[in-house]
Amino acid sequence: MLYGLLDTQRRLTRALVDNALNTCQSLCGEWTAALPRASRDWLVRATCAFDTAPPFAIAAVQSGGKSVPVEESIIDEMPIGNLREFTRARGNAPVSGTCPVLLCAPLAGHHAVMLRETVETLLETRDTVYITDWADARDVPLVAGPLALSDYVHSLERFIGIVTASGEPAHIVAVCQACVPALAAASLLARHKAHCLGSVALLGGPIDTRLHWTAVDRFANSHSLNWFCDNVIDVVPPPYSGAGRRVYPGFLQQAAIIALQPARQLGLEARYWSNWFAGNLGGAQAALRSLNEYAAVLDMSERYFLDMLSVVFHENLLARGAWSIEGRRVDTGALAQVPLCTVEGDRDEITGAGQTHCAHALCHAPDTARHRQATIDQCDHYDLFIGPRWRNAVHPLLCEFWGVAERARATKAQLAARAP
Structure with a gap:
């Protein structure tokens, strides 16, 4: 099934990019590893590879x-x-x-x-x-x-x-x-x-x-x-708690959302990368939070x-x-x-x-x-x-x-x- 195949791909993506980022940080230092970290965040978003949704974390x-x-x-x-x-x-x-x-x-x-x-x-x-x-x-x-x-x-x-x-x-x-x-x-x-x-x-x-x-x-x-039912419904694979449940998968919903409003996705990405390349780390972090919240699908x-x-x-x-x-x-x-x-x-x-x-x-x-x-x-x-x-x-x-x-x-x- 497509769900099982893509889920395996997402798990592999997370493992590979996390391992690559850890290696880069140990060899190059935190600042030099900023670009690989930004690229890792983009890849995780693009493949719906979030393991859990970002926290609200409203401190004040x-x-x-x-x-x-x-x-x-x-x-x-x-x-x-x-x-x-x-x-x-x-x-x-x-x-x-x-x-x-x-x-x-x-x-x-x-x-x-x-x-x-x-x-x-x-x-x-x-x-x-x-x-x-x-x-x-x-x-x-x-x-x-x-x-x-x-x-x-x-x-x-x-x-x-x-x-x-x-x-x-x-x-x-x-x-x-x-x-x-x-x-x-x-x-x-x-x-x-x-x-x-x-x-x-x-x-x-x-x-x-x-x-x-x-x-x-x-x-x-x-x-x-x-x-x-025939075109957008799939079955949740193991090891998820809902294994066997028929669902409209998040990755398909994300594709539909982006197809309907491509300008919003592109605008959020542009805001993030422009802040990042300009050295505005605070602005980049705020933009990244908005991007991750928007990309976290269920x-x-x-x-x-x-x-x-x-x-x-x-x-x-x-x-x-x-x-x-x-x-x-x-x-x-x-x-x-x-x-x-x-x-x-x-x-x-x-x-x-x-x-x-x-x-x-x-x-x-x-x-x-x-x-x-x-x-x-x-x-x-x-x-x-x-x-x-x-x-x-x-x-x-x-x-x-x-x-x-x-x-x-x-x-x-x-x-x-x-x-x-």
């Missing part, structure tokens, strides 16, 4: 003109993935935002660490940020189940319950494909536990792919599920992949209000009173115009100040959560949206307390 963030230490921990572990918590160290002045943020990472090729900058930015204005860190399907034993889309919805329901266990509601932020299971989980919870939802924000999510097709939509709809279970194709692209179950999860109908109208924010990029080549904003109609969200929809100028898909557009346009918009929601909630609580 800049807030209020000073460096604030950050503590990281895993507060819930499941075979399907972990819930990571990032908290500003105690003893520092609290920021204005009170409710925690749960960042729902997409399961679309990249590890959650690709959202490292997103978490870092959120911590500048929030005391606590959580992120879903989904497992690589190759590392999940078959006994854990099929890893279906419904399993991810259940996991999000559980994670939201954990985040809000103290009684403080959470602001849910979903990115890209995560908007689908996140909106479903929030809708299911809203029927009985709407108090745990401070707000819901959807960034570039394919809620209704019938609107303004992109290349992704055209490709997904022009091929049957059987075609995808395997997606066959069941999840086919479920997404069916629910989102082929049958549009969420958009048509026809999606049920184990007998529970996903009623997005249950979110009518939960503040909703949708954000799209005007140059998004992955999620078409209106595919995210349509959530307002699906949720019957009234046209009030508590609800927002914004289209960011000169913004592509990744700009919605990484880079200058994220930092200077999207994040400030979210902060304003959260502020309005929290003030409205506080006012409502005060009125309730005064009522006889």
Whole structure:
């Protein structure tokens, strides 16, 4: 099988380049070995030969003109993935935002660490940020189940319950494909536990792919599920814990990502090498971190992949209000009173115009100040959560949206307390 062959190649690549680098360092010294080390990093990225994803390693963030230490921990572990918590160290002045943020990472090729900058930015204005860190399907034993889309919805329901266990509601932020299971989980919870939802924000999510097709939509709809099974699904080989599991391999996903957005990959590589050759080691290191985060890919279970194709692209179950999860109908109208924010990029080549904003109609969200929809100028898909557009346009918009929601909630609580 192709997976087994390429995995053997990747293991051999790691062994050879690591051995060559060690030899070069021992003979030439650390500085002279810099070019071989840079070449080694490039080869590992190009062949998807990372053994594990890079760590988040957010030691501190800049807030209020000073460096604030950050503590990281895993507060819930499941075979399907972990819930990571990032908290500003105690003893520092609290920021204005009170409710925690749960960042729902997409399961679309990249590890959650690709959202490292997103978490870092959120911590500048929030005391606590959580992120879903989904497992690589190759590392999940078959006994854990099929890893279906419904399993991810259940996991999000559980994670939201954990985040809000103290009684403080959470602001849910979903990115890209995560908007689908996140909106479903929030809708299911809203029927009985709407108090745990401070707000819901959807960034570039394919809620209704019938609107303004992109290349992704055209490709997904022009091929049957059987075609995808025959052409992109492979079996995880030993010695991985998930040996025998059918998956959409990360190396194929990376090829698709680069084919769809070659300019982004080339731009990241150019930034790294230009800094390196200019002698700007700090800039090169920062660029390398971004490159490695972008290149760290994971395997997606066959069941999840086919479920997404069916629910989102082929049958549009969420958009048509026809999606049920184990007998529970996903009623997005249950979110009518939960503040909703949708954000799209005007140059998004992955999620078409209106595919995210349509959530307002699906949720019957009234046209009030508590609800927002914004289209960011000169913004592509990744700009919605990484880079200058994220930092200077999207994040400030979210902060304003959260502020309005929290003030409205506080006012409502005060009125309730005064009522006889």
